[in-house]
Amino acid sequence: MTRGIRMELLTLLIVLLLSLGAGLLVQWLPMRHQPIATYPQRAPFLGGGTPDSHAWSRYHVRYYPMTLLLIAFEMEMMFMYPWAVVFVERA
Known part of the structure; x- marks a missing residue:
């Protein structure tokens, strides 16, 4: 391999690693600051609250x-x- 091709591949590898690192950082930072539910009864279920009426209730x-x-x-x-x-x- 010539020196020019090696430099291009090294540059490509560096760019790929930097973009992979940035993507992982963007995914990791919000999860780090996400609150952890301590009590299961306080955890939201689907929409968050209890429904007011039955799903099959009529208008x-x-x-x-x-x-x-x-x-x-x-x-x-x-x-x-x-x-x-x-x-x-x-x-």
Whole structure:
């Protein structure tokens, strides 16, 4: 090997080692300062708190008409938007 190729490989090796070291340092520093949970009952579980209601609880029936109106107006806007764009372009 010539001296030039050896210097290039040495430079590449140094850059790779420095970037690997920087990556490991960036991963290690936050873990070092992370608080350790001392009591298991204080550790967060999934979302952190206890749920207010059961996962299969139903919504009150009074919300359904408003939901249907919302969906109807959203569908109307979905079909009206392309029409409005064409109307503005031709006007």
